[in-house]
Amino acid sequence: MKVAIIDYGAGNVRSVLFALERLGVEAVLTDDFQTICSADKIIFPGQGEARAAMRQLQARGLDKLIPQLKQPFLGICIGMQLLCEHSEENNTKCLGVIPQKVRLFKGHDLKVPHVGWNTAATATSNAPIWHADLKYYYFVHSYFVEKGDFTTLRCDYGNGFSAGLQKDNFYAVQFHPEKSGRAGELLLNQFLNT
Amino acid sequence: MLTKRIIPCLDIKDGRTVKGTQFENLRDAGDPVELGKRYSEEGADELVFLDITATNERRKTLAALVRRIARNLNIPFTVGGGISSLEDVFVLLDNGADKVSINSAAVKRPELIQEIAQTFGNQCVVLAIDAKPIADDWFVYLNGGRVQTPIRLLDWAVQGAKLGAGEILFTSMAHDGTKQGFANTALRQISEVVSIPVIASGGAGTMQDFYDTYTIGKADAALAASIFHFKEIEIADLKRFLHNKKIPIRL
Numbered sequence: 001m002k003v004a005i006i007d008y009g010a011g012n013v014r015s016v017l018f019a020l021e022r023l024g025v026e027a028v029l030t031d032d033f034q035t036i037c038s039a040d041k042i043i044f045p046g047q048g049e050a051r052a053a054m055r056q057l058q059a060r061g062l063d064k065l066i067p068q069l070k071q072p073f074l075g076i077c078i079g080m081q082l083l084c085e086h087s088e089e090n091n092t093k094c095l096g097v098i099p100q101k102v103r104l105f106k107g108h109d110l111k112v113p114h115v116g117w118n119t120a121a122t123a124t125s126n127a128p129i130w131h132a133d134l135k136y137y138y139f140v141h142s143y144f145v146e147k148g149d150f151t152t153l154r155c156d157y158g159n160g161f162s163a164g165l166q167k168d169n170f171y172a173v174q175f176h177p178e179k180s181g182r183a184g185e186l187l188l189n190q191f192l193n194t
Numbered sequence: 195m196l197t198k199r200i201i202p203c204l205d206i207k208d209g210r211t212v213k214g215t216q217f218e219n220l221r222d223a224g225d226p227v228e229l230g231k232r233y234s235e236e237g238a239d240e241l242v243f244l245d246i247t248a249t250n251e252r253r254k255t256l257a258a259l260v261r262r263i264a265r266n267l268n269i270p271f272t273v274g275g276g277i278s279s280l281e282d283v284f285v286l287l288d289n290g291a292d293k294v295s296i297n298s299a300a301v302k303r304p305e306l307i308q309e310i311a312q313t314f315g316n317q318c319v320v321l322a323i324d325a326k327p328i329a330d331d332w333f334v335y336l337n338g339g340r341v342q343t344p345i346r347l348l349d350w351a352v353q354g355a356k357l358g359a360g361e362i363l364f365t366s367m368a369h370d371g372t373k374q375g376f377a378n379t380a381l382r383q384i385s386e387v388v389s390i391p392v393i394a395s396g397g398a399g400t401m402q403d404f405y406d407t408y409t410i411g412k413a414d415a416a417l418a419a420s421i422f423h424f425k426e427i428e429i430a431d432l433k434r435f436l437h438n439k440k441i442p443i444r445l
Contacts, residue, residue: 110389116199
């Protein structure tokens with residue numbers, strides 16, 4: 001199996017590479033179109049700020065490529081947010097693959113960023129990857145994807161948000177499966193087996 | 195529900211874990227990779243590695259060590275100790291660290307917080323603050339508690355959060371090593387002036403101390419070293435204790 005991790009200069013990709021290595025999967029970190037297109041699975045990780053991340057994607061032409069990909073594709077953290085339509089973070093137009101919006105956590109007594117282990121509850125249960133009830137995952141983010149038609153996992157924080165999304169071959173999670181212990185490893189394995 | 199975190203802290207010197215009391219009588223406590231793995235299997239929610247190596251070779255050994263830890267660890271980990279530039283941060287993150295903790299360098303040059311936050315995101319900046327109560331107020335200390343500053347704890351916490359710190363790791367030097375409980379009054383005050391998560395450090399002695407710091411101290415996470423290293427408290431037992439007392443905990 002060929003796994004490509006999209007390289008767009010976004011933060012901590014090393015953890016994802018190491019997590020895949022622990023699962024016995026060799027992955028390649030790349031921004032090369034041909035390598036990405038010929039991969040069996042694609043992972044789109046990242047940390048950082050939405051506008052800067054979009055600029056990095058545009059500079060590499062990846063903003064045009066990503067929406068056309070047909071393989072199982074997994075966005076993680078900001079990777080998930082970038083798949084959406086629009087982010088409140090610096091008023092950024094995103095890739096528009098999943099028609100949902102990204103907002104900033106706000107609220108009296110609400111700690112921002114949302115940091116730590118929280119449970120995800122299944123919102124729609126078509127694929128085994130989303131059978132995540134009562135499992136804890138590690139989250140660290142200040143912006144969140146609103147709940148909507150493509151929400152597969154819900155998380156209770158603030159007024160509740162999307163911990164998982166899916167539209168066709170595009171899967172996405174807000175938490176870090178590569179840092180979420182056994183539960184995260186299980187989810188990555190299920191993605192690799194889709 | 196978001197759970198309260200339990201974070202063991204490991205001191206690293208020349209690539210090995212050391213145990214000691216207040217940086218004295220250091221003893222080798224083994225391979226940090228193995229210890230980190232053990233703690234994660236026992237249920238630790240995160241780990242903090244604090245590098246106390248003083249040699250010039252420090253950076254290179256630390257980067258190699260961080261890489262070995264990251265390869266083997268499936269929970270988040272923070273690396274601290276002597277970080278003073280963006281380059282330091284880049285090397286650690288590039289080798290697999292999830293967050294960095296900065297302390298003295300940020301007091302000397304507060305813009306460092308902003309630079310790291312803007313380059314790598316707020317989530318990876320943990321602002322570590324060491325402070326001590328003098329008369330009716332708390333003051334910030336530098337260089338592992340050796341140098342006093344005129345900076346007030348709450349002022350610095352607010353400024354750090356404004357500059358983009360993602361979390362505050364507050365160590366009370368008056369409580370550290372005493373095993374008499376965390377500095378809950380000061381912790382609560384910090385929590386009330388900033389909206390970022392606060393990690394309590396210094397003073398853990400009993401399971402009740404953790405309960406108190408999450409409730410009275412309003413801490414989001416609690417860090418401890420010796421009680422875990424010396425197995426005075428097992429993480430699994432602590433988690434069950436807190437869970438039974440209705441604290442949200444990842445079991």
